[in-house]
Amino acid sequence: MNDLICICDLRRMxxxxxxxxxxxxxxxxxxxxxxxxxxxxxxxxRAMEVLENELNVxxxxxxxxxxxxxxxxxxxxxxxxxxxxLGTFVCGMGDVNLGRENxxxxxxxxxxxxxxxxxxxxxxxxxxxTMMDALVPAVQAIEAAANSGESxxxxxxxxxxxxxxxxASTKDMIARYGRAKFLGEKARGSADAGAxxxxxxxQGFSAAFAEQEGA
Amino acid sequence: MRMKKxxxxxxxxxxxxxxxxxxxxxRHVKLSGxxxxxxxxxxxxxxxxxxxxxxxxxxxxxxxxxxxGMLDASVVGEIxxxxxxxxxxxALRDACAGDESALLIVLNHAGDVLAANIAMQAVERERLNVxxxxxxxxxxxxxxxxxxxxxxxxxxxxxxAAAENGASLGKCVEVARRMAENMRTLAVALRTxxxxxxxxxxxxxxxxxxxIGMGQHGEAGNGRMQxxxxxxxxxxxxxxxxxxxxxxxxxxxxxMLNGAGATTLMELYLVFRRVARVLEAKKIKLVRSAxxxxxxxxxQAGFQMMIARMDKELLxxxxxxxxxxxxxxx
Numbered sequence: 001m002n003d004l005i006c007i008c009d010l011r012r013m014x015x016x017x018x019x020x021x022x023x024x025x026x027x028x029x030x031x032x033x034x035x036x037x038x039x040x041x042x043x044x045x046r047a048m049e050v051l052e053n054e055l056n057v058x059x060x061x062x063x064x065x066x067x068x069x070x071x072x073x074x075x076x077x078x079x080x081x082x083x084x085x086l087g088t089f090v091c092g093m094g095d096v097n098l099g100r101e102n103x104x105x106x107x108x109x110x111x112x113x114x115x116x117x118x119x120x121x122x123x124x125x126x127x128x129x130t131m132m133d134a135l136v137p138a139v140q141a142i143e144a145a146a147n148s149g150e151s152x153x154x155x156x157x158x159x160x161x162x163x164x165x166x167x168a169s170t171k172d173m174i175a176r177y178g179r180a181k182f183l184g185e186k187a188r189g190s191a192d193a194g195a196x197x198x199x200x201x202x203q204g205f206s207a208a209f210a211e212q213e214g215a
Numbered sequence: 216m217r218m219k220k221x222x223x224x225x226x227x228x229x230x231x232x233x234x235x236x237x238x239x240x241x242r243h244v245k246l247s248g249x250x251x252x253x254x255x256x257x258x259x260x261x262x263x264x265x266x267x268x269x270x271x272x273x274x275x276x277x278x279x280x281x282x283x284g285m286l287d288a289s290v291v292g293e294i295x296x297x298x299x300x301x302x303x304x305x306a307l308r309d310a311c312a313g314d315e316s317a318l319l320i321v322l323n324h325a326g327d328v329l330a331a332n333i334a335m336q337a338v339e340r341e342r343l344n345v346x347x348x349x350x351x352x353x354x355x356x357x358x359x360x361x362x363x364x365x366x367x368x369x370x371x372x373x374x375x376a377a378a379e380n381g382a383s384l385g386k387c388v389e390v391a392r393r394m395a396e397n398m399r400t401l402a403v404a405l406r407t408x409x410x411x412x413x414x415x416x417x418x419x420x421x422x423x424x425x426x427i428g429m430g431q432h433g434e435a436g437n438g439r440m441q442x443x444x445x446x447x448x449x450x451x452x453x454x455x456x457x458x459x460x461x462x463x464x465x466x467x468x469x470x471m472l473n474g475a476g477a478t479t480l481m482e483l484y485l486v487f488r489r490v491a492r493v494l495e496a497k498k499i500k501l502v503r504s505a506x507x508x509x510x511x512x513x514x515q516a517g518f519q520m521m522i523a524r525m526d527k528e529l530l531x532x533x534x535x536x537x538x539x540x541x542x543x544x545x
Contacts (some may be wrong), residue, residue: 037417037432038410058311075333076301078229078250078292080270080326082331084300102372122327177325 003152006101007066009208011055014070017204018048019167024200031193033187035175040193043079048088050074063102064110067095081186082194085118086133092117106156111159113148122177126166129173129187131194138202153209160199160206166192167199218409218538220334220514224413227445229271229293236278240540242269244283249289250298251306251334252278258287261386263378264310265371269327270295272411273431273540280368282539285375295432297326307338307345316344316384318391320370322363324431325350336532346384348374348391350432352398354459355428355438357368362430364400365473365519368509369533372542377439378537390532398523399460401452404429405442406477406515417512427452431512445482449520450490454509455520457497467531468494471521476511478518486518503533509541 007201021028025041028195032040047189055069061069071091077083093114115135124130127138141162174185222228229250237246247253268489269277278289284479290306292298303319310317313448321331331347338345350363350370355543374391382390407416420439425448427438443451462468470490472483483506494501502525510519525533535545 029415033415033417037416038413039296041292042412043293043296072301074299076299077268078296078298078302080292080324081329082298082326084297084326084329087300088329088333121332 002027003086003104005063005098005103005107005152006082007055007115009067011052012208013050013205014051014055015204016208017155017201019051020200020204021048021197022047024196028193028197031190031196034190036193040082040197043077043082044086045199047074047077047079047083050077051090059063062100063098064094064096066094067098067110069090074201082131082197085122085194088121089114089118091134095172101214104146104150104152105151108155111142117209124177127173128160128177129175129192129195130177131192131198133170133173134166134195134198134202137166155200156206156209160202163199163202200211216416218225218411218513219461220411222411225295225414229291229327232271233278233308235539236274243279243540246360247309248302248305250302250307251407252281252289252291253309254283256327256408258283260313260315262315262381263384264288264315265375265378265387266290266306266310266317266321266372267320267322267367267371268292268298268330268410269308269322269324269431270297271519272513273453273510275404276365277367279509279541280371280539281307282537284379284535284537284544285330285371285539285542292326293325294328297324297330300330300337303330303334304337307334307343311338311343311345317346317422318374318378318384318387319345319347320367320391321347321349322367323349323430324362327363327409328510344351344384344508346388348388348395349413350395352395352400353428354399354401354455355430356489363511364431364521366395366398366400366521366523367418368505368542369398369471369521369523370394375537376532379535390528392501393526394523394529397529398462398521399456399491400519400521401456402429402431402475402517402519403427403448403452404515404517406514407514408476408515411513417515425517431510445485445490449492450484452520453522456520457499460524461524462499462522462524463489463495465500466497467500467525467530468527469503469505469521470494470501471504471509473510473519473521474508475515475517475519476508477514478517480507483518486520489509490520504528
């Protein structure tokens, strides 16, 4: 298969991710209600809508600028920390010049840049029971797979697995950031809503390429 | 608990509430863009602009304090959720238009701080003259990372008065910080609220329980206990506040009691009566008080008690005239 990413791939990635977020929005809100105010699902659905709409605009901009526009769109969503960090991530992905199409290694660099942007805005790190528990291992998996020459489909599959494992691991953690930190020990036993969202996002990214490979 | 509220469309709550608010107070406020409340008559040029941001569902906070002597702009988010950073950037640009300077007052909540930080980074790149002050006075949190609760109203009041007097941005920051550093708040909850957009209760609390340390959005606290009387509750909370602020005999305090939404003014007066007696017994001067609903959490029952150490200048600024929809000093 042709292993170059174009705007249609970005659209498919975020569309697949949006489907998964929409399908699980109730569950995400329920997870959020344990330590927060129970609106994470609503916020994520709104953020994904904005991402899809921004990426669906027809223009001739470079992929990195498309990501920046989409990220800024999410930064306009009034969704508290979740949308601010997701917007920062997508904006940050646009810090790497991708041109109008590019390969897996460049896409990986763009994910790394997105993670760096998020790390500048939050002190949360893996182990704190936040979205970082899924995001950091997912981006690390992308970087490793891309560097060892894996296809985009395999790379995204690895990322989805890593994000899923990371999100599941938050079940046994107590929160140190966000509203749930005030729960202390009571937070143990359920997964973090933000990490679960990130896992769904990467599942979507993976599905976008898996289908292509099967075709 | 099933949600019982007068709502048209859960998705339209924020735009409809802002529309209703501006129609109710046309002399004081108007809408700028989709979700920023600004003064109907802007401050004269050369005076520092006060901007704040935060989620909605806490009426009359925060937009209820936009007006002469307090805020110039309030950037409004979704129910219990911070506004987008992009909207905060726009509000700061508007506030600074014509080479004005602005003070951004932010309550310490993860989403609000993220939006504020992203906005501050952007306006600093544009070389706008903006400073930020964080309020973090909730003593239920760990030191160094405490939530901002009703104390922001006192910060709006004193910094707003300083700005109205023509103080420089540096002076407004200094006054705001002094107020912020000398105040402490602790909340207690009796009954949950339902989230207007999801219809779900935001926490669970037994019929015979109360919880000390509850956050502004019903975030669980860590002081669940058997329901107590007004006197006992006042004593427990005031005791913790005085210890945390290290208040000495003879010092002057401002006390605010902020109803969460479903606690009656009757109950707040019972609590306040005990507060006054406790301070009297400790020979601490109760110099000013404010009792009512400032920042609510829907139909949650409970209240926030805030104490602040007041010096001569802070008292003068607290007493200065203000004319906003929900805070007036003649």
